[in-house]
Structures are given as C-alpha cells and as structure tokens.
Amino acid sequence: MHAHGPVCVGIDPHPGLLERWGLDDDVDGLRRFALGVLEAVGGRVAAVKPQSAFFERHGARGVAVLEEVLAAARSAGTLTVLDVKRGDIGSTMAGYADAYLRDGAPLAADAVTLSPYLGFESLRPALDLARRTGRGVFVLALTSNPEGAGVQHARTAGGSVAGQMVAGAAEENARTLAEAGPDGAGTDGVAALGPVGLVVGATTGSAVHELGLDLAAVRGPLLAPGVGAQGAGAAELAEVFGDARSQVLAATSRGVLRAGPEPHALRDALDAAVDAARAALTL
Numbered sequence: 421m422h423a424h425g426p427v428c429v430g431i432d433p434h435p436g437l438l439e440r441w442g443l444d445d446d447v448d449g450l451r452r453f454a455l456g457v458l459e460a461v462g463g464r465v466a467a468v469k470p471q472s473a474f475f476e477r478h479g480a481r482g483v484a485v486l487e488e489v490l491a492a493a494r495s496a497g498t499l500t501v502l503d504v505k506r507g508d509i510g511s512t513m514a515g516y517a518d519a520y521l522r523d524g525a526p527l528a529a530d531a532v533t534l535s536p537y538l539g540f541e542s543l544r545p546a547l548d549l550a551r552r553t554g555r556g557v558f559v560l561a562l563t564s565n566p567e568g569a570g571v572q573h574a575r576t577a578g579g580s581v582a583g584q585m586v587a588g589a590a591e592e593n594a595r596t597l598a599e600a601g602p603d604g605a606g607t608d609g610v611a612a613l614g615p616v617g618l619v620v621g622a623t624t625g626s627a628v629h630e631l632g633l634d635l636a637a638v639r640g641p642l643l644a645p646g647v648g649a650q651g652a653g654a655a656e657l658a659e660v661f662g663d664a665r666s667q668v669l670a671a672t673s674r675g676v677l678r679a680g681p682e683p684h685a686l687r688d689a690l691d692a693a694v695d696a697a698r699a700a701l702t703l
C-alpha cells in the first residue's frame with residue numbers, strides 16, 4: 421500500500437466482461453482475461469483480488485486457471501487476496517485454511533476473505549495458520565451490499581454484530597504485534613498492521629459512526645470494496661473511514677476491468693483509481 425498506493429484490483433471475470441473484451445465465456449477466455457489483468461497491473465499494484473466464484477463456475481479447469489493466476493502473481497511480486505468468503509465450523513475451517521493459507525498449497529494466496537457468521541471464533545484455524553505462515557485474512561464486518569445491514573447492524577448483548585468482528589480482529593492483531601516486539605513496530609514512518617484485516621464496504625455511509633466502531637484500533641488493513649461500479653468514490657471513502665483512512669485498501673473490480681483489454685488502458689484506469697484513493701485516504 422505504501423509503495424504502490426492504497427488500491428487492490430479485483431480480478432472478476434464476469435461473463436459480460438469477457439464478452440466486452442472480445443473473449444468467449446469458456447476456460448480459454450477466462451485464462452486470457454485473468455492473465456491479461458495480471459500482465460497489465462502485476463508489479464505495480466498493492467494487491468490483486470481474484471474472485472473465486474468466476475473461476476469455479478468453469479469447474480475443475482477454471483480452478484486450475486485460478487492456481488495459475490495465483491502463481492503468476494507470485495512471480496510478478498504482487499500480493500494476492502483470494503476472495504472466497506469461507507466460513508464453517510472449526511473442524512471444516514481447518515480444511516479451508518489448509519487449502520488457501522498453507523505454504524505450498526496449490527491454491528495458496530497471501531490472504532483470503534472469510535465470512536464470520538458462524539461466529540468469529542469459528543475462524544480460529546484460519547487465523548492461526550495465517551499467523552504462522554505470514555499470511556493474512558480479511559473478515560467481513562460491514563459488507564458493501566444493501567442486505568448486509570440487517571445482520572451486521574444487529575445489536576446483541578455483546579454489542580453490534582459488526583462490533584464483535586472489530587473487537588475480534590483488534591484482539592488478534594494486538595497479540596500478534598505484541599509478540600513481534602520492536603520488529604512489529606513498522607518502518608519508514610509506516611505503522612505495522614497485524615494479519616487480521618476487516619472488510620468494510622466503501623458504500624456503508626455513516627454505519628461505522630452510528631455503530632460506534634473504532635476501526636483505527638483494529639491495527640489491521642481495511643479492505644474497502646464498493647469503489648467504482650457500486651457507486652462509491654473518494655468522498656465516500658473519506659466519510660466511512662475517518663481517522664482509520666491510512667489502513668484502507670480500496671478495492672475495485674469492474675471500475676478498472678471495464679477499461680480493458682488493452683494493457684495501457686487498464687494501467688491508466690488503475691493510475692486514476694490510485695490517484696483518487698490517495699487523495700481521499702491521506703490523513
């Protein structure tokens with residue numbers, strides 16, 4: 421984020437985007453699209469976020485393309501956030517953790533998205549394995565879709581549901597950063613962030629404020645989808661994140677991908693997204 425700007429480019433090979441790029445909606449089209457995005461932005465973006473759904477819909481060969489994309493990003497030196505939104509009981513969660521967060525796993529990524537609605541603590545196997553292998557997770561807290569509020573704003577005896585995710589992530593990161601000691605303090609004036617990030621949509625308006633969430637206290641990265649195609653821009657990012665703005669990684673998929681397939685056009689769209697995010701997120 422410090423080196424390349426606070427933007428993550430989603431690799432979401434929607435059928436409509438494949439068509440727009442002049443590609444067929446098949447495994448070959450999927451591969452050319454996903455590797456084309458990487459060729460254009462690899463090495464010059466904070467992270468890419470392949471959306472697993474659009475690979476899985478092509479079956480086993482689509483998942484093989486996802487493996488190839490993750491390996492290509494690694495070769496380009498670009499971090500990957502694999503968007504799989506997994507969540508299950510602990511013993512099954514251990515299987516998901518092994519699939520995405522173990523060194524040498526075919527689908528290993530630098531981070532994954534997790535769904536905490538079986539309880540934050542059900543994510544334990546993924547939290548622990550990510551910490552051991554130097555990887556990260558992004559736990560859904562306030563999602564960008566309008567339906568999310570019905571669950572995430574709900575109040576319980578322990579505070580709002582979103583608030584429980586904020587508290588869980590803050591506790592995990594405090595422990596990890598304390599264990600890291602002075603090495604975990606950060607360098608070059610950039611504060612270190614722990615391995616547990618949260619997903620907080622850029623479209624969530626005043627919810628962070630209304631629910632009394634202290635996002636800065638999380639001391640982890642905040643993935644902010646909703647920028648571009650879902651309508652959020654610089655003003656929304658600034659409103660939602662307030663004093664936690666330096667932790668934000670703004671995520672955009674269609675907003676950049678629609679500019680393709682020419683690599684220079686994708687890069688121009690990325691540069692514009694980075695300029696807007698930097699302006700909105702600089703404290």
Ligand SMILES: O=C(O)c1cc(=O)[nH]c(=O)n1[C@@H]1O[C@H](COP(=O)(O)O)[C@@H](O)[C@H]1O
Nearest residue numbers: 471533563564619621645649650672673674
């Ligand atoms: O975890 C995510 O990335 C995510 C969380 C969320 O709250 N909202 C959200 O849109 N996303 C993902 O971010 C991407 C958004 O794509 P665009 O709307 O095209 O920028 C999709 O892959 C979504 O699945």
